[in-house]
Amino acid sequence: MATMVPGPMGNNPHLHNWKCWFCENCYLGFSGILEHWEEGRCVKYGRIKELVFETPEYAWCANKLIDQFPFFCYECRAHYQQISQVYYHVERSASCQHLLHEDHCLGALQKFILDYYHAYGMDSADLM
């Protein structure tokens, strides 16, 4: 598990700080650390997008990887270019937040991504 540090928004359980275990910087919410990883400095660029489509629980509610806005919120159907933007939206939306529960698609995807990077590190073998 990533290190969780209590954040400034104490009443929203999804908006605590996450510490990247590759670079030790802190980011607000899972969307924050995901956006950081999408930038490709700590993990291989483009890998996050692929991982989303390898997650059985989430892949069925995404469009094709080649679409301009491949990711959407299963609750309100808002479309986004990056999966971190879906989390950013859901973390701050009372009506969509339940998707983050471990039994739902975004909760399952979060666990999948965290487990992947714990098991395989930063994909350093093909970082170059």
Ligand SMILES: [Zn+2]
């Ligand atoms: Zn990092």
Ligand SMILES: [Zn+2]
């Ligand atoms: Zn939504």
